[in-house]
Amino acid sequence: MIRIENKGNKRVLTVDGTPFFLLAGEVHNSDSSSPAYMEKIWDLADSMGMNTLLLPVSWEMTEPEEGHFDFSVPEKLISQARARGMHIVFLWFGSWKNAECMYAPAWVKQDLRRFPRAQIEKGKDKADRRISPSLPVGVPYTTLSYLAEETARADARAFAAFMKFLRDADGQEQTVLAVQVENETGLLGAGREVSDAADAAFASPVPADFLAYLKGHTDTMVDDLRAAVENAPDCGAWPQVFGDAAEEIFSAYHVSRFVETVASAGKAVYSLPMAVNCWLDKGGAPGTYPTGGPVSRVHEIWDCCAPSIDVYCPDIYVPQFKEVCDEYTRRGNPLFIPEAATHSYCASRMIYTVGHYHAMCYSPFGFDDIGKPFTAIQGFLFGMDVTDPALKTPQDLSEYREVGRMIRSMAPLLAEAYGSGRLQALSAETDPAIPGADRSPYLAKPASMVFDRFCVSVSFQGPGISAGNGACLCLQVNEQECYLAGKGCGIIFRSALETQPNLDFLLVEEGTFTDGKWHPGRRLNGDETARLALEAPGILHVRFFTY
Numbered sequence: 001m002i003r004i005e006n007k008g009n010k011r012v013l014t015v016d017g018t019p020f021f022l023l024a025g026e027v028h029n030s031d032s033s034s035p036a037y038m039e040k041i042w043d044l045a046d047s048m049g050m051n052t053l054l055l056p057v058s059w060e061m062t063e064p065e066e067g068h069f070d071f072s073v074p075e076k077l078i079s080q081a082r083a084r085g086m087h088i089v090f091l092w093f094g095s096w097k098n099a100e101c102m103y104a105p106a107w108v109k110q111d112l113r114r115f116p117r118a119q120i121e122k123g124k125d126k127a128d129r130r131i132s133p134s135l136p137v138g139v140p141y142t143t144l145s146y147l148a149e150e151t152a153r154a155d156a157r158a159f160a161a162f163m164k165f166l167r168d169a170d171g172q173e174q175t176v177l178a179v180q181v182e183n184e185t186g187l188l189g190a191g192r193e194v195s196d197a198a199d200a201a202f203a204s205p206v207p208a209d210f211l212a213y214l215k216g217h218t219d220t221m222v223d224d225l226r227a228a229v230e231n232a233p234d235c236g237a238w239p240q241v242f243g244d245a246a247e248e249i250f251s252a253y254h255v256s257r258f259v260e261t262v263a264s265a266g267k268a269v270y271s272l273p274m275a276v277n278c279w280l281d282k283g284g285a286p287g288t289y290p291t292g293g294p295v296s297r298v299h300e301i302w303d304c305c306a307p308s309i310d311v312y313c314p315d316i317y318v319p320q321f322k323e324v325c326d327e328y329t330r331r332g333n334p335l336f337i338p339e340a341a342t343h344s345y346c347a348s349r350m351i352y353t354v355g356h357y358h359a360m361c362y363s364p365f366g367f368d369d370i371g372k373p374f375t376a377i378q379g380f381l382f383g384m385d386v387t388d389p390a391l392k393t394p395q396d397l398s399e400y401r402e403v404g405r406m407i408r409s410m411a412p413l414l415a416e417a418y419g420s421g422r423l424q425a426l427s428a429e430t431d432p433a434i435p436g437a438d439r440s441p442y443l444a445k446p447a448s449m450v451f452d453r454f455c456v457s458v459s460f461q462g463p464g465i466s467a468g469n470g471a472c473l474c475l476q477v478n479e480q481e482c483y484l485a486g487k488g489c490g491i492i493f494r495s496a497l498e499t500q501p502n503l504d505f506l507l508v509e510e511g512t513f514t515d516g517k518w519h520p521g522r523r524l525n526g527d528e529t530a531r532l533a534l535e536a537p538g539i540l541h542v543r544f545f546t547y
C-alpha cells in the first residue's frame with residue numbers, strides 16, 4: 001500500500017508502512033516515448049544513485065484513436081524499472097503540458113467544436129500572448145478551454161483507463177509510486193478566458209459552497225487574497241465578489257475542478273498518491289504565468305476544488321530556492337520537487353532537501369545533461385541575471401553521482417528520522433556564514449544545527465574548502481553520537497548544554513553505508529580532527545561527550 005501519511009511533524013510517503021523518499025530524476029519530455037532510448041537513461045540514473053525516474057506518459061500515445069488504448073510503452077518502462085530495482089512516477093501529459101495542449105490526441109486537437117480552445121483574445125482560438133509588458137513581441141498561444149466539461153470527461157476517461165492498466169500491471173509489485181496529473185496547468189496570456197462562454201460564467205454567481213469554504217480558510221492565505229475573500233459579499237458575480245482578484249480566483253477554480261475531474265476518475269480505479277506540478281508565478285501578474293495552476297498563492301482554492309490531489313510540486317529553476325521550498329511547505333504540503341535545475345547547487349540541494357525539509361522527492365530535470373555545458377534554454381532558465389557563479393556553473397557529474405549514492409546508501413536511516421528533529425541540514429546556498437565586522441570570511445559566524453545536547457556549526461568557505469557550494473546533513477543517533485554527510489564544508493562541534501559547556505570527541509571515523517549498515521574506514525584523529533572537514537562527498541561517524 002502506497003500512501004502519504006503523517007510522521008512526526010512531516011507528511012511522508014510510505015510503502016507498506018515504511019517511509020520512502022524519491023531520489024529521482026525527470027527525463028526530457030520525449031525520452032520515455034521510446035523504451036529502447038530509455039535503456040541508457042535507466043543505466044545512468046542507476047549509476048547516479050537514483051531510486052526513481054519521473055517519466056511522461058502521454059494521452060496522444062495511449063489513446064491514439066478515441067476509445068482504443070495502448071499501454072505497451074508504459075508496460076515496458078515498468079519492466080525496465082523492475083530490472084534495476086527502481087521505481088517510477090508517471091507524469092500524465094493530458095490536456096495540459098506547460099499550459100498548452102501539445103500532448104492531446106489528434107482527435108481532440110482537430111475537433112475544436114467538441115473540445116474548444118481557450119480564448120485569451122475574444123473570438124480567437126490562437127492568439128499572441130505577450131511575454132512581458134515591456135516587450136512589444138508576442139508568441140502564438142493556444143490551449144484547451146478549462147471550461148469545457150466534454151474535454152475534462154474525455155481526459156478523465158483516458159486517465160482512468162491508464163490507472164486501470166497500472167492497477168492490473170503493478171498493483172502487486174508497486175513499481176509505480178505516484179502519478180502526476182497533467183503538467184504545469186493554467187492559462188497564459190490573460191488572467192482568465194474571454195470567450196462568450198467564459199464571460200457568461202464570469203458574470204454568473206460565485207458558487208455559495210466555494211465562497212463559504214474560502215471564507216472559512218483565510219488563515220493561511222496570502223495577504224491580497226485574504227483581503228479579497230474577507231471583504232467579499234456573501235453572494236454575487238465573480239467581479240463583484242472578488243474585485244481585482246476575481247480573474248485569478250475564477251481561473252484557479254476552473255482549472256482545479258478540471259484537474260479534479262481527471263484525478264478523481266483515476267483514483268477511483270487505483271488509489272495512488274497524486275501530484276500536480278507548478279510553473280511558478282515569480283511574483284508576476286496573472287497571465288504572465290499559467291494562471292489558475294497550483295501556484296502557492298491559490299493552494300486554498302485547489303484544496304477546496306481538487307481534494308484528490310495529495311501534493312503540490314514546484315518546478316524550481318529560479319535562484320530563490322529556499323523561498324520557493326518554504327512557500328510550498330508553509331501549509332504542511334510535503335516538499336516534492338519534480339523539476340530542479342542542474343547547476344552546481346544541484347547535488348547540495350539533494351542533501352539539503354532531504355536533511356532540512358525531509359523531502360518526499362528531489363528530482364533534477366533532464367538529469368542526463370548533468371556535467372554538460374548549459375544549452376541556450378538552460379542558460380535562459382537558470383543562468384541569466386544571477387550574480388552567484390554557482391548558478392552559472394553546470395553540476396559536476398561525478399560529484400552528483402557520489403552524493404546520490406551516498407544519500408541512497410543512508411536512505412533507510414534517513415527515512416526513519418523523517419518528521420523528527422534528529423535530522424537537520426545546512427547548505428552554502430541557504431545558510432551562508434554571517435560575516436564579521438571586518439567582512440573577513442575567516443571571522444564570519446557559521447550557521448549551526450542545534451540538537452538537544454550538542455550543536456554542529458558548518459562553514460562553507462575557508463582554507464581547504466574550495467567550491468563554496470557545499471551542504472551538510474546531520475543525523476543524530478543518540479545524545480552522544482551522530483553521522484554527518486556532506487561535501488564542501490568545515491565542521492565544528494560544541495556542547496549545547498549550559499551546565500556542561502565543553503565537548504570532546506571519543507570517536508571520529510570515515511566510512512560508508514550499504515543498505516543502512518555502517519562500514520568504518522579510517523579512524524580520524526590528530527590533524528584530521530583538529531579541523532574537521534568534508535571537502536569531497538563523504539560520511540563521518542562521530543561520538544563525543546560533554547562535561
Ligand code: DGJ
Binds near residue numbers: 098183315339365381
Ligand atoms: C517545465 C516542464 O514541466 C517540463 O516538462 C519541461 O518542459 C521543462 N519545463 C523544460 O525546461
